[in-house]
Amino acid sequence: MDASIGIPPAVTDETEQFWTNAAQGRLVIEHCLACGAESFPPRGMCRKCRGRSMSAVEVAGRGRVYSFTVNYQRWLPDLEVPYTIVLVEFPDHPGVRVIGRLRDGDPQRAAIGLEVEVGFEPGPGGFAIPSFAAVEGAG
């Protein structure tokens, strides 16, 4: 399925690192150098201690689907439907949630608690967008 029809993100000082890493297949979040807490989306400030020194760390482990929707509506001309949107949380990164597509989406496959691998696919404007894949044997 083609996920490139749509509206690209405006890239800001805060989000540039995310999109640059996404293009290389890496999902990065913010890590606070003062207290170690992790934050997403990037704000340049730790949501736990309000520290301003943040580094990027990669989320590489598996995630779990907090919830999902299967979109059937063609909101834009040429948008390919249906596709599944998932909210994914990560057992190794408490408090971090990332929205993306469920790749290779048999809509019936989507389920709360489904185990997924981090990944990306070509999105609007040439950006790589978060796109998760169900772990084989899961769900």
Next chain:
Amino acid sequence: MGSERFEQRAVISGVGQSAIDRVVPRSGFQLTLDAVMAAIADAGLGVDDIDGLAMFPGGGAANLPGYANGNLYEVHDALGITTTWRQGQVEGMSLPFYAASQAVATGQARHVVVWRTVKEGSAARLAGGRPAYGSTHPEAEGPLAWLLPVGALSPVCQVAPYATRYMYEYGVTREQLAWIPVTQRLHASLNPDAVYRDPLTVDDYLGSRMISWPICLYDCDVPADGSTAIVISAVETAHDLRSPVRIEAMAGVIDGRPSWEQWEDMGRVGYATAAAMWARTDLTPQDVDVAQLYDGFTIEAVWWLEAMGFCGTGEAGAFVEGGARIALDGQLPLNTWGGQLSGGRLHAGFGHTAEAVRQLRGEAGERQVVGAEVAAVTNVGGIEAGAALLTRW
């Protein structure tokens, strides 16, 4: 706690609306003037009595085609008045009368008109369907930068995962939720200004097309053209007013992450607001005679039923099932004008407020709830939330 509650120093004195329909072939500006003039007359005031103006949204917010219309200064110029207080709201407004109540309670103005004009019905017609969120801009900015690029192109897709989660956690079914749009359509059949007035059945609902699972066509409000204006006056002017309505209590709290995809649990969105509102009154949920609860989607009304304490958490499905409790003669008549699901997406709680005022005055025509003395009004836009109790003068 009575005298120090600022909202009791304000009253809602007038409500007025333009023609409302899927498409009204007049400019948003003319619809705005229609509603403003109607609201001022409804208050029993003259245009020259108005010394405050506010609109939603203020400049710069046009994420949806037809969402934002007009300009406060052009309305000011058309009315030819002098004002001592003005406000344009870009982010959520909590409630249409929230800031204006503060203005008249603190003496910054005596009579404020606030309005909301939508041309989303015309915009949908032009787009050949309901257009994408953000499609007025080439790039997705702010919180939308995470949502639109992955295909969460509408508030429908953005709220839907939380509906999925809510139904999963509490075992609430679409067969139960159907009773909200079905019952509200029955109410709309008694409202000559509602956009859709033909009967709707549970089977119609279950057979309708899916927009973004689990939200189907009839779970979504109706893009419409129309304007609603509300006049808020200082309580000491009551003797000049035709039929004022009291603001018993109101509150607006954000206690979660204000991004669509980051909410810990969107079903909790109204709880802190409702708790803050109930803390400002001796009235209880049992005292409410009629409820106008924001229904951009069916699921939002569900969450408000629970947050406001009209039923327990996870119990709204059982509460609305069969429709009897939320009917005009039920224990909690819900969205008696049809709500946004049938009455039209007048947005931001404006339609809900207008209906609450009409019910409390006994001016709701065939859909009048007998003996309505206390009305609940809520609004939610994303995580922006507001709740109020209005009472008969």
